[in-house]
Every structure is written in structure tokens, then in C-alpha cells.
Amino acid sequence: MSLPPKHVNNRVVINVGGTRYETYRTTLKNIPDTRLSWITETKAQNSDCDPVTGEYFFDRHPGVFNMIINYYRTGKLHAPTDVCGPLFEEELTFWGIDERQIEPCCWSTYRAHRDAQETLTHIDGIDMNQDEQDSDIDDHVAERFGIEEVPAAKEGKWLHWKRRLWNLLEFPYSTKAAKVLAIISLVFVLFSIGAFCLETHMNFRYVTVPNATILDVHTVLEAQTMTKPYLFLDVVEYSCIAYFTLEIIARFIFCPCKREYVMHALNWVDFMSILPFYIRQIVIRISPELETSTGLYYLNTLRLIRIFRILKLSRHVNGLKILVQTIRASAKELLLLILVLGIGVLIFACLIYYAEQVADFGENDFKNIPLGFWWAVVTMTTLGYGDLHPRTALGYIVGAGCALCGLLMLALPVPVIVNNFTLYYSHAQARMKLPKKTTKILVGAADALKQQMSLPVSTKHDRDVSFIPLPK
Structure with a gap:
């Protein structure tokens, strides 16, 4: 039984990636101002229409199109679970459909990839592979110094070496020398924290008060003020303080922006961790009798700030960065x-x-x-x-x-926090292990050139290969 002429004229065949879909033109008109609604009005002038078969062909993902055509039929847009979010996002852009029309049940799944990518952009050294990271770090440092891409001989020796030394101090994965310096800095941090912990144990201290023993004291404060740490702990302490002092001075001299350096929290941790040492040395030189005073002991406890240096591990362990971003x-x-x-x-x-x-x-x-x-x-x-x-x-x-x-x-x-950490960590690991893309592919460049050359001059500027939905 043949259909009446009005039903035959109302039917439209759409071929997406080799898969044929058949629907009514009235169905496509349910969602106005979209690509599929436009083909129902411009059949004679539409290059996507085959004049012989009368069907429309689009070289797009056929699996995703199931969700697109179902949106025209039911008015409810769902996101497929068998494709990644960026692919579905590109398909929505091509078909001219607003992503805000996605149903609430699928919105969190659709946004998961974008939320993860936005979070990872705040983590240094995760969102790019090693070779790209080195290049981007150089560009980033040059931009902060206000340097354009010019040869080192023309930019000035001082500015050139200042940029290189800041790169060495700030980005531990930029060069092999930076990695070595980062390992040395980490070793000094661990030794400093270890010595700070060991010197509180009585097995690593000796009594300085004549004719007194540890058994004569009754409180921890008395035991600490009557004793001193052994010499090797003092050697470790002085060596670490000297290294940290040189590091702070070098970072302050070579930083591109002094204001940003001062506003950074970890820089204040570095400064406050060595300040009590120098105050104590100055006080002892002025009044040696104050060395065993309670006030100087409490001032010395401010060295507790040095344990926050362990936060520098976040520069070397990406898992800690992800944990901070997850929180x-x-x-x-x-x-x-x-x-x-x-x-x-x-x-x-x-x-x-x-x-x-x-x-x-x-x-x-x-x-x-x-x-x-x-x-x-x-x-x-x-x-x-x-x-x-x-x-x-x-x-x-x-x-x-x-x-x-x-x-x-x-x-x-x-569980929500655990799921966030799992999502961010999996994305970060995937991006770190992703091999470098050596060839940049320009999809549709040849077709775009052919179409632009074949169109009249008056229409060359009115047509574009990519589709951008008009604002509503």
C-alpha cells in the first residue's frame, strides 16, 4: 500500500556515516534553528542533498546521531555512555544543538570530562607530555619576564641567565640540571626534618648543667633546656640552614615578579623556618646567659614551621597535586x-x-x-x-x-570525594602517558578549500565548513 503524496513529500532520508535514517520533515522542524531543521527548508540549494537519491549525507558519527534524532522525536536529549564527552560535545556543536538541553540524568556524565580537564589545568606538569612541557615552560617563563621570542644574544646576558636560573629553580622537570637540583633540595628538606625530630629524643642529647642528670628533671621543658643535641645534629642543622638561605636569596633575585613571590605561601614557609635560627644566634651573641632561658626555648620551637617544607613534595609527586585539587x-x-x-x-x-x-x-x-x-x-x-x-x-x-x-x-x-579523586587521577595518568603527537591533522581543510573555490564570490564569505549555532 503506497503512502499518500503528502506523506511521501514529508519523509526525509538522512545518511550519517553510511547509516540511513528515515523520518518526517515535521519531526525535524520540532527543534528550530538547528542544522537538521534548516535542511527541510533549503533542499534545492543544500550541498548535503544528493539530487539523484534525494537523501542527505553527513560524514559524522552514526552512533551519536541516534541520540540527536531521538531528541527531535521526543524532545529529550540524552548523552550516550559508549562515547567520550568531548566527542558528544563536538557532535552537538555540529548539529547546532545547545548542550544545556541535556537531561539532568546525563548532565553529570557529560560534564565529567570537562570538570576533570578544568581541574587539571591548575596542576603544573600534568596536562602535557614531557617534551611539550619543556617548551611551554620556556614560553611561560619568557612571558612572565616580558621577553619575546628573540635569540639569547639579543635579549641581554643578564635577562637571559635570569630566565634560565629561574627555570632551573622553579620547574624541577624542565631540564636534567633542574631535576638534580630538585633532588638535592628534597634531600636537604628530609635531613632538616629528620634532624629536627631526632634532637628531641634524649638519646641524641647530652646534659649541659654541671652535676645534673636526666633523672633530676620532671618535665619535658626542663629536660630540653638542660640538654643540647649532639654535634652531628648541629652540623646537619647548620648545613640545611645555609642551603635554604642561599635558595631563598637566589629565588628572590631571579624571580620574574617580586610581588607574586612574596604572595606565595610556600615562600613564607621557607622564610619563617630559618628566621628563628638567626634570631636565636643574634640573641646568644648579645647575651650568652639567655641561651638556656625559657623564652629563647619557645622562640626556638618556631622551627616547627620547617615541617611544612614537606609540602614541597607536591612539586615532585603528582598524586599530591591531584589530592589538593580534589579537596x-x-x-x-x-x-x-x-x-x-x-x-x-x-x-x-x-x-x-x-x-x-x-x-x-x-x-x-x-x-x-x-x-x-x-x-x-x-x-x-x-x-x-x-x-x-x-x-x-x-x-x-x-x-x-x-x-x-x-x-x-x-x-x-x-564516596563523592573518592570518585572525584579517582576521576582526576585517571585523567592525569592518561594525559601523562599519552605519546607525543608529531603530526597535526587539519580535518576538512581540503574540502573547505574546494568549496570556497567553487562558490561564487558573493557566497564565499557566507559559508563555513564548521557550524556555529546562532545565539538565541
């Missing part, structure tokens, strides 16, 4: 976790305070609600120190409820 990207989930935990702590601290008063026989650990805060925190986080615990039946019930609620509150937001 930033998961800020909303972390705030939600803290908020939910705070609400639970407040509720159960008040409940346990009044529950323990029901049968109070003088052994009540919860003298006030703030003590209940501490008990609720250690219970909800499953630590359970046991320093405070309920003693009544009603208190046990409240404690059981607090522990169960704590498990639920901690279990719900954590």
Missing part, C-alpha cells in the same frame, strides 16, 4: 560533611547530658554540655577514646544512636 573540587561535599557532623554533635551532646542525669549516682562524666561535644565527636568518628562514657541505660541508648548516625553521616559524602 578544592570537593569543597561543597566537605562543607556538607562538617555541617552534618556539627548538627549531630550538637544534638547528641545535649541528649547525653540530660540522659545521664536520669540515674545520676555521682559517677556522671558529663558535667556540662561542652564535655558532651568532645564525646559526640570521638563517638561519631568511631574513635572512642573511652575517657568519657555513659553509665546509664538511657545513656547507652543515646550512645548507640550517636555511633550509628556517625557511620551514616561519614559514609554518605565520602
